[in-house]
Amino acid sequence: MSTETSTTTVTRLLQRQILPIDRDTDVFPLYVDLEEAKLDTDRDAVGGDKAAKDLNNAAIRQSTSTGRKLHPDQIRSRTALRLEPSQLLSFGTYFNAFPASYWRRHTVVDQVELTVDVTGAGSMVTVYKSMARGHSQRVDAATVEGDSGSFSFTLPLKPFVDGGWYWYDVVAGDHGATVEGAEWTAQVPADRAEHGTVDVCITTMLPDMSAQLLGQLGAAEELQPYLDTVFVMDQGKDKVTDSTHFPTAREGLGDKLRVIVQGNLGGSGGYARGQLESVRKGTATYAMMMDDDVVCEPEGIIRAVTFGDLAKRPTIVGGHMFNLYSRSELHSFGEIVQPWRFWWQTRLDGYSQWNFGARNLRSSRWLHKRADVDFNGWFMCLIPRVVLEEVGLSLPIFIKWDDSEFGLRAKEAGYPTVSFPGAAVWHVPWTDKNDGLDWQSYFHHRNRIIAALLHSPYERGGRMVRESLNHQVKHLASLQYSTAELRHLAMEDVLRGPHALHGELATKLADINAFRKQYSDAQLHLDRDDLPPVRRKKPPKKGKSDIEIPGRLSTLIAAGLAPIRQLRPVREMATDYPETELTAMDAKWWNLVKYDSAVVSMNDGSSVALYKRDPAHYRDLLKRTVDIHRRFHREWPELARQYRDALGEITSPEAWEKTFAPWMRADDQPDDQPDDQAADPGEGA
Incomplete structure (x- = not known):
């Protein structure tokens, strides 16, 4: 047999141009951008003076938006956008720019091809790239000579070691234009031609929000080939199957939907059940952890799967979280666990609560450096099944730190996490919760x-x-x-x-x-x-406020x-x-x-x-507080040894099967219908 087959390549779609499903004007800045680029000051120019850095950080937060708006009627379809005569807009946005540095660092792709289809005589397409410092460079351009044109641009990934994006701008001709669509493709090895499939694992105690999320997944036709099973671990008193939104969800997902009823074992217990079912079933390439109280951009799931398929090694691919109530605001672009404090945080050279509606991607220098992370929150996180099989399932800790601990555990085993631009959900922001003081x-x-x-x-x-x-x-x-x-x-x-x-x-x-x-x-x-x-x-003393x-x-x-x-x-x-x-x-x-x-x-x-x-x-608890912290300082090394020695056992499928035993069917087989066991009432999934 000829060895040529080992070098055979095929064309694979990496990313396509998309527009908002619901035409919600609040999210337009994440898809298309009518604003100019006004890049902030380079940190090397600011220097090391604290006052200067504080002033620059405040300036970076300042809005550069002029308030220009896209009319909802200009969105013609999921992929097509109409421009008014002579209108200029950029697709250098969160969902439509191409995150070149992430593909360069983590995948087998070394070159991409951008194809843009435009109608409208005299309209122009211009391709740009940015470097890690945020500076943009014009790469190429093309003009529609007749009524329409399809333009292809070959774009290498070599110069994106530290960061950078590709994107395209469009200027309409005298009679307007329509960008019918755009695709980013690459030649990939033939053995990576077929896309993987995903088990979506949703833990819920919110029946209506869960059912609505299921409806979003079922309504996305292009997503269906990527879905293996959608597991819903229903842990609440009120059942998702009783929601008025559930029939629509059932119709859209059909036999891909499986509802599992179990006691309230928290987020870690719910996700671990989904992980266990996915590993035992063994038919999906990935298991995706997804919160129940989110609005999903279905295209993000496809992109996460595609990126995972083409990664150099099994890689956890996380999505980002936007604010459900301020929908152009990003919670964090990449999170780490600070090792000395051992607390999660936005990476040191990044910003949290970033509003793309106030300052766009092309104006935000820090967004162009690749964000390397330790973990990704399980509000949306794609985990290869082979990683679950090797490093184990979630820790049995109910809620909090299950996702970050898993990311660190996988990293130590050689499996990186990528918080991947262009894959995201909208979620209730942490600032609206009181989880540092309550139960x-x-x-x-x-x-x-x-x-x-x-x-x-x-x-x-x-x-x-x-x-x-x-x-x-x-x-x-x-x-x-x-x-x-x-x-x-x-x-x-x-x-x-x-x-x-x-x-x-x-x-x-x-x-x-x-x-x-x-x-x-x-x-x-x-x-x-x-x-x-x-x-x-x-x-009050001196009337102080x-x-x-x-x-x-x-x-x-x-x-x-x-x-x-x-x-x-x-x-x-x-x-x-x-x-x-x-x-x-x-x-x-x-x-x-x-x-x-x-x-x-x-x-x-x-x-x-x-x-x-x-x-x-106060006196009693202060004394107990001092005593127990002295004990922790004294016994930490031995405690660490105990927990590290037990990690493989307590995260194993066998340990979790014992915990799930009261809610698992006797025949231990998957079923499209929910289990008839009653869930325990309580708070928090």
């Missing part, structure tokens, strides 16, 4: 410690234990006793060892909720009038005095009446530490709680 604070703290024990490169977790102590004292001084108690409980549970995690997965949430309700700061009131009015014997943010010196002084102040007797009247009311945005520690009682509103704006200072409780 979720237990899981935040416990699971962060567990992840650090498993993956911290430092002998005693770096700054982890010291920062935990600082945060605990801050919550105590802020009268957040329920949060401080939950964090203490979290640390005690870590000390019980890794083999306790599976056994308490289905019961821990109920235990936590019952435990925290004894503290007034965890007792939420929908009606403010349920609580006493504000009264105090002395007015709580809306002012203190300077650095004032903050340091407040931090030093706050723990001591908590030992004083409670002021007269403060036990019966709150001394102040604080909105969620003003309920910062430097304000809370000044009061003996306060009515505080929650982040979601739906309720309030009464914070009350208790010196005896």
Whole structure:
């Protein structure tokens, strides 16, 4: 047999031009751009002076938008866009620019071909590229000579080692133009000609939002060949199959849809069930974790699969998260786990909550450097089945840190994660939640410690234990006793060892909720009038307001005095009446530490709680806090060894099968119909 077959290549579509499905004007800046490019200052020109850097960071956040709008009627189809006479617009946008540096770094593709189809005599197509520093360069151009033209441009990926994009601009002729479509293709090895398939794994307690998401997946005809199975792990009291939106979802997905009913095992338990079913079934190339409360851009799933198919090695391909309520705002372009603090964050040279409607891609220098990440959130994350088979399933930790820990575990095994531009969902923003103070604070703290024990490169977790102590004292001084108690409980549970995690997965949430309700700061009131009015014997010192943010010196002084102040007797009247009311945005520690009682509103704006200072409780918990942190510092190396030795066992399919046993069918076979077991009621999926 000739060896030529080993070098045979075929043409494969990498990305196509797309436009908003629902013609929502809020998302237009993510697809097409009518604004000019106004690139911000290069950081080397800014230099190392802190004041200059702070000023530049503020300038980078400034809007460059002039308010130019595309009329919805100009969108002719999913791929076609009409331009008015002489109108100029750019496809150098989040969904339509080509992220060349990601393809260059992670895939077998070394050259792409852009084909643009345009009607309208005299119209011009111009192709641009950018470098990692954000500078754009004109690459090529073509003009429609007759009524229409199809233009192809061969574009190498060689100069994109550190970053950069390709995109195209279009200028309409005197009688207007229509960009009928555009495709980015590449010659790929013949053994990569066929696309992979994906099991979408959705964990839910929100039946209507879940059913609507399923409807979005089922309505996208071009997506159907890529879908193997859509697993819905229904863990709520109200079932997704009872939603009025479910019949549409069932019709669209047909026999690809499988609803699995099980107890409330949290996000990690739901995703692990989907991972287990995908691995056991063994017919899909990938399993995609996807949140239930999202709006999906279906094309992003296709792009993630395509990128995964052509990656040099098995690669986790994550999507980005946009704000569901401010739909052109990106949560983060790439996240890392800072190893010394062991906390997730946007990469150091990036920005969070970035609004493309205010400052476009071509004007944002930082977006052109490739963002290398440690993990991707499981609001949308494609995991190759071979990775699940080698490194195991999710940790059994209910919620929080399951996605970041898995990304770190896969990275250590040689499987990178790519947060891939052009694949995204819209999700409720983290800023609208209160998960650092409510019942979720237990899981935040416990699971962060567990992840650090498993993956911290430092002998005693770096700054982890010291920062935990600082945060605990801050919550105590802020009268957040329920949060401080939950964090203490979290640390005690870590000390019980890794083999306790599976056994308490289905019961821990109920235990936590019952435990925290004894503290007034965890007792939420929908009606403010349920609580006493504000009264105090002395007015605020010098009439100072709580809306002012203190300077650095004032903050340091407040931090030093706050723990001591908590030992004083409670002021007269403060036990019966709150001394102040604080909105969620003003309920910062430097304000809370000044009061003996306060009515505080929650982040979601739906309720309030009464914070009350208790010196005896403070002394007791402060002593326990110091003791347990000393113990962690002393025992960290041995704890780390225990958790690392147990990791393979507790994330194995066999361990998870035992946990899922009460909700698995006797014959252990997939079924299109939901299991008839009742799910446990509770909060949080």
